[in-house]
Amino acid sequence: MSNPYFDEYENLEVHELMLKDRPRQIAYCNAILGNKDIFKDKVVLDVGAGTGILSAFCAKAGARLVYAVEASNVATKVALDLMQDNGLTSIVKVIHSRVEELVLPVSSEKVDIIVSEWMGFYLLHEGMLGSVLLARDKFLKADGLMFPTECTIFVAPCSVPSLFDYWQNIDGIKMDSFAKKLRTQKSTRPEITQLDPKNLLHEGVVLHWMNLLDVDMAELEEVRFKDVVAAQRGGNHQGFCIWFEVLFPGNEAVFLSTSPFAPETHWKQCVVVLPQDACETVDEKSPIAFQISMTRSASDMRKYNLEVELLDPNIEEHPVPCSCHMTKCILTEAHLKTINTS
Incomplete structure (x- = not known):
């Protein structure tokens, strides 16, 4: 069933706006690639992965496995291609799913790090933080990290x-x-x-x-x-x-x-x-x-x-x-x- 919120993210101009936001991009890039010792050999969950660029950063930072979870069709139309174009398909697994319905391939597995760009206007608009916290409670290890x-x-x-x-x-x-x-x-x-x-x-x-x-x-x-x-x-x-x-x-x-x-x-x-x-x-x-x-x-x-x-x-x-x-x-x-x- 179509969901207006996720349908909106199938408009590539929405992603263009975010990708051209240099303070946003620089912050995530520096936070992930500047901490390779934290990401090395870790399992990462990217909630609301969109085009998959944050997942790609995590793979480049040395993550062993990255689950790029995206509810919109951008998952299959864009994110998969991005991983193929960058030779990252062996590390980044793109999953087309809402995080609320997510089942990891290894059901007992917990992740070391959750990465997400969930912020909306005045921080809370769009209500995506709730999905990130649900993912935290369900999938993050007790000593895991959240970015941010x-x-x-x-x-x-x-x-x-x-x-x-x-x-x-x-x-x-x-x-x-x-x-x-x-x-x-x-x-x-x-x-x-x-x-x-x-x-x-x-x-x-x-x-x-x-x-x-x-x-x-x-x-x-x-x-x-x-x-x-x-x-x-x-x-x-x-x-x-x-x-x-x-x-x-x-x-x-x-x-x-x-x-x-x-x-x-x-x-x-x-x-x-x-x-x-x-x-x-x-x-x-x-x-x-x-x-x-x-x-x-x-x-x-x-x-x-x-x-x-x-x-x-x-x-x-x-x-x-x-x-x-x-x-x-x-x-x-x-x-x-x-x-x-x-």
Whole structure:
């Protein structure tokens, strides 16, 4: 039976986009080929192998056997050819299957390493991590490794000039009304865009962190985060920018970041745009209190509902120390400095 999610991955332009994403490719290449001592003579499971390039990296790194598992027809139409073209068919076994239905050729066999590029927008979109964790629980040895192994979601208040400032003057014509209608039309879903770092009002705080070796499947149902941050620069507070970073295990840490401060990736950043009446101009050190929730959609397990609520910084508890300009935080910070210098 056809599955719209997997059918989408039969479009080779989707793979072209990912393969041309140099930060993505370089991170996986360095993480795998830079750790040949870890991969040597190991059995590897590549979950959602796509074209099979990560499986090929594993074989080149010295893996004894690689199971390249792919649910879409790309498995038979592309991945098999890639292994033949590179002389890797004796090492990489392409399996056309969903990992949920996977049966390894040797039923009692466990794998040493699981490799997967499962990340979606704001990390969790597409819900593929659940399949990776299922594979971990079913097939990974007790001392096995996950590539990547840790992931962190960040959030920062931001300006969104492409949806606000840009429309104030289009060749001498004000288009504020059009811009307002455009934002309303876009309000049902986050904006995927590449933000200039100067549009961040804060460098970002950790919204959520996971170690993929021990995170529980139930933890993926909802992520909820609340904080008060002090604006590190003044500007128009028009939304919240969300990005992620993953860490690979190995002798030298390899990171893949989708931050506005990092080279652009195909993930870019996810921006939750505020309604017009909630936007405001903030000064440096202005406190911004908010709560964000990511809840798995009841109608589509591969999607999440993102909700942002602005809170009253006069009521919410601030972190200690807090660098905002509220009197209580200034006094607390001064008191802590006195203690540290005494």
